[in-house]
Amino acid sequence: MTAANPSSSSQAEFEKIDASFQMTVRDHVHRAMRSAIISGRFQPGQKINERNLAEQFGVSTTPIKEALRQLETEGLVEALPRRGVVIRFSMSWAEEMILARAALESMIAHLAAKRIDEKGKAALSVIATRMKEATASGDADSLIALNETFHDHVHKSSQCGYLAKLIERQQFYDASIRRVIHLDPTERQKALDEHVAIAEAIAAGDADKAERTMRDHVVRSGDTYLSIVFKKKGEV
Amino acid sequence: MTAANPSSSSQAEFEKIDASFQMTVRDHVHRAMRSAIISGRFQPGQKINERNLAEQFGVSTTPIKEALRQLETEGLVEALPRRGVVIRFSMSWAEEMILARAALESMIAHLAAKRIDEKGKAALSVIATRMKEATASGDADSLIALNETFHDHVHKSSQCGYLAKLIERQQFYDASIRRVIHLDPTERQKALDEHVAIAEAIAAGDADKAERTMRDHVVRSGDTYLSIVFKKKGEV
DNA sequence: ATTTCAAATCTGATATATCAAGTTTCACAC
DNA sequence: GTGTGAAACTTGATATATCAGATTTGAAAT
Structure with missing residues (x-):
């Protein structure tokens, strides 16, 4: 409005x-x-x-x-x-925070797929397009901002205020490290593919697929983050 | 010790x-x-x-x-x-708290199925047996206590401290209402069947089934609670 | 050297005081 | 009657003081 x-x-x-x-x-x-x-x-x-x-x-x-x-x-x-x-914070705590976020984000993605309206689908599509452009041009800062916009939009589409707040508290990514991650072309491409898959699943109303792709995305990108911050190639 | x-x-x-x-x-x-x-x-x-x-x-x-x-x-x-x-608490907030718990409990059940050891399986089996007995005899108070023991044991088996704490905060069941629920034989039986299914999936190491059965259990029992507290037959 | 234990010290828990932002009230102007 | 605004009041935010439990210390006993 x-x-x-x-x-x-x-x-x-x-x-x-x-x-x-x-x-x-x-x-x-x-x-x-x-x-x-x-x-x-x-x-x-x-x-x-x-x-x-x-x-x-x-x-x-x-x-x-x-x-x-x-x-x-x-x-x-x-x-x-x-x-x-x-x-009370250690690598294992960070691992669990990622798992918590994966569980909650996938739940919220599931609901977003069920509840999103046409206007929301259009907006999601616009965000995805911008992500493709930023990925191609290698604009890390834009990607970081778009990433946040993307997830915020999913949250809004789900109409879940409590879950959205809860997810915020599982976030512990540091801006500087995010930048490092997004400067890697391989990592950028992976994230893009995942975001596109999530957006498509939500727009198609495929709640189960939205849930799965979101969870995989959060866990994978979380592991990337962990491996950098804690200098360990970590599988959960 | x-x-x-x-x-x-x-x-x-x-x-x-x-x-x-x-x-x-x-x-x-x-x-x-x-x-x-x-x-x-x-x-x-x-x-x-x-x-x-x-x-x-x-x-x-x-x-x-x-x-x-x-x-x-x-x-x-x-x-x-x-x-x-x-x-900031209303029926919709309560619904989302249930969804959050469902997401987190199913994640932790998944991990429990992967990480539980033989000793843990035996303990889980003992709890399930006690639940069957208490269900048959209609001992509501024991059931309430066993319910907590059951979920605590799943948490412990998952070896997830952070997730377990997070789940605790999604709990908003009131003791008196739990008692009302457990006094209903139909409800008792449903809860028992679900707990047994969860226990079996975890003991079998079937992480995906543990996840699914746990999520369904939390959502269904949560809905039962909601419908009593908010006097509405609510589907999420 | 080790143990004991009470005094001294530290520090979290609570109470009280002060400050400043927000809200309400009400007289006054139009 | 409506709008304006300053004063009075309310109340959250912060600072300071006090209290009591926990830890440390050190001298005396063994």
Whole structure:
């Protein structure tokens, strides 16, 4: 819907401005810590000291505690009552996060295939075409952006708000590494083929195929990521 | 391992007592609020006032804020920066939580079938036998407990710590309603058949069948729950 | 040298105070 | 009556203070 829509009502309709862009201290800490953990800047089992953290960020312990609760619920740290929090992130944790994302993305792809409308199919097709172009021209940055657009569109088509949010929390790809991956022509082509297959399955309403191709895509691309970050050719 | 094990060392070995049973105020608030939300004691979109809540619980706002951050990350409430938190739970949210659990449980069942050892198979068989007995005798309380034991055992067999934790957070079954469900002989029998099928598939190492039967089980039993709680015969 | 145990210390958990953004109220102008 | 806007009020966000459980330390006992 566009900002002004005079046809349906005498009152012009505007999107409510989203307050979520506002940055609070706790969110800043949360993002910074999350990023630090998934990029390996803490050792598994390492203890986190609230006062130290607060000092490092130059804030009080209150927003620190809140950020730690969020990380705890995400499963990236573990809180031992009255003993503090320790880092819970390792290669095996990352592997499981990929599996979780594969399970959830394939479920959401299944539903998207069932629920997508004609307009959604057209939009998906446009995204796929842009991906082909960006793949051919080797535009890694565009590909990274299109990748996100593609998955977001699948989420939207599924009409699943909860699942979409849940999937977001399984994401731990780092921008710089994604760039490295997309600069490899072989990898680019694989990802393109998979995205096209997913888009076609969804557009065709083939829920089972959408589910399968999505799962394979998430697992394969996740393994590529893992093998780079953890310097190991890993099969799950 | 038993508490004392003199064979391996001159030093007696004891299980470290698990500190996780300790109840902190924030955990109490978190559980209480979670339970209240999923059992419908708040309306979707309802605003939550931190000071009111603190007063109701008779505590300060600090643990309240922490509990709200946990609920936020779980997706049960939404925090609008500097405007407070609102309830985000409705029938559609519950439906999606069931789908999420189905996706994750089927993934974990798949892995369990691949990774379970002989000892694990034997234990699973014992649980299945107990379930048959409890189903025949109509012991609802035992069935509820066995149900949990069964799923926990599948989780353990899969060797997936992260996935198991994630699944826990998709659980929103209320004890009293579970009891109602298990008191129905037809429902009991359906659940038993499904559990047996899952156990057999896992024991046979048939990962795909374990995955399918687990997903169907979670979706079907979830729908039963939904239809009771939301008083609607719901197909997803 | 090893064990014991209590004091000192550290640190997470909670309470209270302060600040600032958001909301409401209401007098005033048009 | 409607719209404007400033003051009053509410409330989330952050900071600081206090409390209590956990860990460490070190001297005394064996």
